[in-house]
Amino acid sequence: MPTLILVRHGRSTANTAGVLAGRTPGVALDERGVAQAAALPGRLASLPLAAAVSSPLQRCRETLQPLLDARPGLPLHTEDRISECDYGDWAGRKLAELSDEPLMSVVQQHPSAVAFPGGESMRAMQARAVDAVREWNARIEAEHGDGAVYVMCSHGDIIKSVVADALGMHLDLFQRIQAEPCSVTAIRYTRLRPFLLRLGDTGDFASLEPREVSADAATDTEADTDAVVGGGAGAP
Numbered sequence: 001m002p003t004l005i006l007v008r009h010g011r012s013t014a015n016t017a018g019v020l021a022g023r024t025p026g027v028a029l030d031e032r033g034v035a036q037a038a039a040l041p042g043r044l045a046s047l048p049l050a051a052a053v054s055s056p057l058q059r060c061r062e063t064l065q066p067l068l069d070a071r072p073g074l075p076l077h078t079e080d081r082i083s084e085c086d087y088g089d090w091a092g093r094k095l096a097e098l099s100d101e102p103l104m105s106v107v108q109q110h111p112s113a114v115a116f117p118g119g120e121s122m123r124a125m126q127a128r129a130v131d132a133v134r135e136w137n138a139r140i141e142a143e144h145g146d147g148a149v150y151v152m153c154s155h156g157d158i159i160k161s162v163v164a165d166a167l168g169m170h171l172d173l174f175q176r177i178q179a180e181p182c183s184v185t186a187i188r189y190t191r192l193r194p195f196l197l198r199l200g201d202t203g204d205f206a207s208l209e210p211r212e213v214s215a216d217a218a219t220d221t222e223a224d225t226d227a228v229v230g231g232g233a234g235a236p
Helices: 011-019 031-043 058-070 102-109 122-144 157-164 171-176
Strands: 003-008 051-053 076-078 149-154 182-188 192-203
Touching: 003 122, 011 051, 051 058, 051 122, 058 149, 076 122, 102 171, 122 149, 122 157, 122 171, 149 157, 157 171, 157 182, 157 192
Parallel strands: 003 149, 051 076, 051 149
Antiparallel strands: 003 182, 182 192
């Protein structure tokens, strides 16, 4: 079966503003995101990509555009099922504000029980994304052979949920996975099991540097331990 190259979109204006974008229209790549997207063709240059599949949202399409420009014959397909999680009433709100919502602790600790107000459940998000990947695997294999490689550009929570499925992890553990903007995650699917080949690879280790912790944060046992819903912005 094919090898799937999952790319999270480059850093967006919502990432840098600390806003949970969700499916809000008009969220574009910021200056760093544009640079990240421009570097993507070189990072993937050695791969014989059979197809590109994109979330319909602007920030994903902008991330893939330099790759498509570099490979004029690469077919692009839009897949609604790998669009961002429908955060409902939370979309467009500041993450700092959302951290005070009682539901946020459930998002962090028990995501399989979460349904966003006015939006979808995290279980439904994972189910649709995994179904999409499985169907695209079958389609790519039928059209290009079982050794084919294809790229799919999506969003942080979508990628984390697909990785969790590939690893046989319960959704309640998926917040332990990190996928920074424009990171590359590779999964090789076989008849019996998937193999995770790369996870959140950016080629940049700046995000691994120790962070300064304020005196207030140092007394908080939860400080710097929670994943950001929507994936976050990664290293500045």
